[in-house]
Amino acid sequence: MKLLFSESGPDYSRYLYPYVVWAVPEPGETPADLYERGFLPASPNLDRFCLCRHVRVDLTRFRPSSENRRVLRKGEGVDCALIPRGDFDYTAERRQRWHAFARERFGEGVMPFERLDGLMHGKVITHLLHFTHREDGRDLGTALLYVEPPRMAHYYFAFYDLAWFRQSLGLHMMTRAVVSFAEAGFRHLYLGTCYSRRALYKTQFEGLEFFNGNCWSPSLEELKHLIARQERPEDGRTHLLVENDYLQAFWEGRLDRLTDASPFRLHGGPGGSARA
Structure with missing residues (x-):
């Protein structure tokens, strides 16, 4: 992959020079390679990815908890099927209903029709996990997925x-998706970003990992620390890796442990191209 750094909101007084990190896949790479290195799609055609804090489940370590089983029992009478996008009937009624749901749950303008149509016609959606009522067959829910077997699936929007x-x-x-892909022998299920306490519902699966900007971490306490850190006043913040309490709490005070865990290496000499 090649990396691009898009400048965003510097604060010179605190030596903060932030960049949004984009990755552009190269020939021979698949989206799973970029997911593995901490990126999520930044365009529906999978030609640009963005580094971010997101969560996944290592399905080789997943075992349903008592809470997972309770959630599954509450959905008795609900059937689900994994349908290739080309076989799914994206009707005007479903389009309207999904748009109304997004407006209610995500807010006005987050999922306009243009974005919804772009997802449904882009490379980023390969399958849909479709849920229906067992007795009368009516639609109950649909999750949009990117699936790259057997390495990974991404539970994108529901x-x-x-x-x-x-x-x-x-x-x-979401729980049915985790169980289904684990049973199908997939390695990881990606569940999207986690930047607020409201998103912590994604963490209730054994085998949870999150990308902390440097590597995949299994520590839920580390994730909660980063979310709590966001809630501090701006005046009390600097960038994360110069904060000794973070390194002491989660990395034994050793920056080299993060360095060793990082998937990023630059290849290429002076005057040549550099690739991660």
Whole structure:
């Protein structure tokens, strides 16, 4: 992959010179290679990826907990099927219903029709995990997925009947996805970003890992520390790796442990191209 660094919001007084890190895949690489290195898609055509804090489940280590089983029981009577995108009927009714759900759950303008259509016609969605009522066959929910067997799947966006919200249908759908891909022999299921306490529902699976900017970490306490750190006043912040309490708490005070765990190496000499 090649890397691009897009400048964002410097604060010279605190020596903060932030860049958004983009990755552009090269011939011979697949999206799974970029997911593995901490990137998520930044375009529906999978030609640009963005480094971010996101979570995945190592499905080789996943075992359903008592809470996972309770969530699954609440969805008794719900069937699900994994459908290739080309075989899925993206009707005007479903399009309208998903848009209304996104407006209600994510906010106005987050998922306009243009973005929804771009996802459904882009390379980033290969399959849909479709949930229906067992008795009458009506639609209950649909999760949009990128699937690259057997290495990984990405549980991208989910839309569901809000009348089933109290039955935890959204969490049931995600849990079914984790169980289904584990049973199918996949290695990882990616669940998206985690930048707030509201997103911690994604962490209730054994085998959880999150990308901390340098490597995949299994520490839920580390993830919670980073979320709590965001809630501190801006005046009290600097960049993470110069904060000794973080390194002491999670990396034995040793920056070299993070360096050794990092998947990033630059190859190429002076005047030549550099690749990660």
